[in-house]
Amino acid sequence: MSIFEVKIPRRRDCQLMDMADPLRVLRHQFVLPPDTIYLDGNSLGVLPKATTARVADVVTREWGEDLITSWNKNGWFDAPRRIGDKIAQLIGAAAGEVVATDTTSINLYKVLSTAMTIAAQNSTTRRVIVSERGNFPTDLYIAQALCAERGFQLHLIDQTELTTALNSDVAVLMLTHVNYRTGFMHDMESVTAAAHHAGALTVWDLAHSAGAVPVDLHAALADFAVGCGYKYLNGGPGAPAFVWVHPQHAERFWQPLAGWWGHAAPFAFSPQYQPAAGISRFLCGTQSMLGMAALECGVDTLLAAQVHGGMAALRKKSLALSDLFIQLVEHRCGGYGLEVVTPQEHSLRGSQASFAHSKGAYAIMQALIARKVIGDFRAGAAGGTVADGEDILRFGFTPLYLGFDEVWQAVEHLRQVLESGEWKAEKFMQKLAVT
Numbered sequence: 110m111s112i113f114e115v116k117i118p119r120r121r122d123c124q125l126m127d128m129a130d131p132l133r134v135l136r137h138q139f140v141l142p143p144d145t146i147y148l149d150g151n152s153l154g155v156l157p158k159a160t161t162a163r164v165a166d167v168v169t170r171e172w173g174e175d176l177i178t179s180w181n182k183n184g185w186f187d188a189p190r191r192i193g194d195k196i197a198q199l200i201g202a203a204a205g206e207v208v209a210t211d212t213t214s215i216n217l218y219k220v221l222s223t224a225m226t227i228a229a230q231n232s233t234t235r236r237v238i239v240s241e242r243g244n245f246p247t248d249l250y251i252a253q254a255l256c257a258e259r260g261f262q263l264h265l266i267d268q269t270e271l272t273t274a275l276n277s278d279v280a281v282l283m284l285t286h287v288n289y290r291t292g293f294m295h296d297m298e299s300v301t302a303a304a305h306h307a308g309a310l311t312v313w314d315l316a317h318s319a320g321a322v323p324v325d326l327h328a329a330l331a332d333f334a335v336g337c338g339y340k341y342l343n344g345g346p347g348a349p350a351f352v353w354v355h356p357q358h359a360e361r362f363w364q365p366l367a368g369w370w371g372h373a374a375p376f377a378f379s380p381q382y383q384p385a386a387g388i389s390r391f392l393c394g395t396q397s398m399l400g401m402a403a404l405e406c407g408v409d410t411l412l413a414a415q416v417h418g419g420m421a422a423l424r425k426k427s428l429a430l431s432d433l434f435i436q437l438v439e440h441r442c443g444g445y446g447l448e449v450v451t452p453q454e455h456s457l458r459g460s461q462a463s464f465a466h467s468k469g470a471y472a473i474m475q476a477l478i479a480r481k482v483i484g485d486f487r488a489g490a491a492g493g494t495v496a497d498g499e500d501i502l503r504f505g506f507t508p509l510y511l512g513f514d515e516v517w518q519a520v521e522h523l524r525q526v527l528e529s530g531e532w533k534a535e536k537f538m539q540k541l542a543v544t
């Protein structure tokens with residue numbers, strides 16, 4: 110079907126879609142600055158209304174009055190497990206299999222190291238970790254550090270080379286489920302099956318999946334997973350991350366950061382480390398309870414969607430939002446050099462839409478941000494494919510709080526920015542520290 114035969118939604122149509130949207134009520138859980146269209150929940154989720162009072166309560170009452178008794182009395186000690194159980198519901202894991210703790214980078218270090226230990230025990234020849242060149246750099250850096258430490262090699266491939274790369278040297282396949290730049294989503298189940306068939310373990314990074322797309326770790330037979338608390342889980346800047354290990358692996362080895370919170374009896378103060386049962390051994394040290402409190406409020410905003418159909422309903426709306434955005438950009442912003450790099454096919458797309466622009470990606474995004482349409486920019490790495498080689502504008506779609514009319518307005522701003530050429534102003538070229 111050519112584009113001319115497709116009915117392009119008008120603004121009124123988008124407003125009607127909002128009125129008919131059963132998930133619209135979930136928006137009231139959030140503080141949304143007026144006049145701002147926030148398309149960056151994939152980088153930093155917005156503030157839930159409940160968080161402010163909850164964090165204040167942790168400070169003034171729990172810390173201020175109950176002091177150290179809060180570790181028992183106010184559920185501080187169990188917070189990583191309690192919040193982990195809630196996150197488990199979003200990613201197809203069971204209660205007792207997830208802990209909220211540390212950062213994504215640190216959790217990746219723990220699970221990748223554990224996977225390497227298992228592989229080394231099973232085989233004397235498998236010494237390769239396979240990942241994608243276009244993976245999020247921290248994942249690659251952690252893998253590089255572990256390879257240097259353990260005498261393994263990191264083999265970086267393009268997405269299309271996956272099946273051929275899985276040979277008998279591969280110990281671990283480490284992938285991010287949804288690519289942070291392009292929004293491409295792997296089929297976790299078939300990729301995991303291919304890795305297992307080749308004799309490799311899988312480590313999945315769910316940074317752009319948890320709370321964004323349905324994930325079923327058990328159905329996929331995944332081995333290890335980590336994910337981020339401050340993106341789609343709305344846990345706040347620097348929120349604790351999470352880690353999941355399949356129960357068949359959880360108790361096989363110590364994880365490398367064997368701190369006292371992962372001890373079987375931390376308050377026995379034994380000089381000898383003895384790992385806790387199950388996922389608890391993937392804890393290391395004392396966690397920030399302010400961070401935990403905020404993360405729990407964020408995760409609760411997603412659990413509130415369960416009565417409205419949960420992740421399946423959120424997914425349906427997310428795809429409708431990104432479909433609308435892509436369709437409107439193609440129809441209304443044609444001829445300005447924007448090239449969609451996010452797959453059109455639903456099964457291959459996360460909850461974002463990214464566009465390459467050869468010269469102006471940064472400045473166009475800055476001009477949009479000046480109009481309070483907030484997405485972000487990701488620089489291309491030198492000499493790569495579209496997955497890592499081109500500057501892109503990135504727009505995240507969080508169905509918990511985003512509406513169809515906002516999508517329409519965002520595209521209208523983009524059209525105006527492109528048509529007027531206002532992005533070419535000098536002030537939009539200045540690179541800030543965080544893009």
Ligand SMILES: *Cc1c(COP(=O)(O)O)cnc(C)c1O
Pocket residue numbers: 212213214215245247248285289314316317337350
């Ligand atoms: C956001 C993100 C991270 C972030 O790691 P931190 O340790 O929280 O800084 C890691 N991996 C991926 C794939 C991400 O998208």
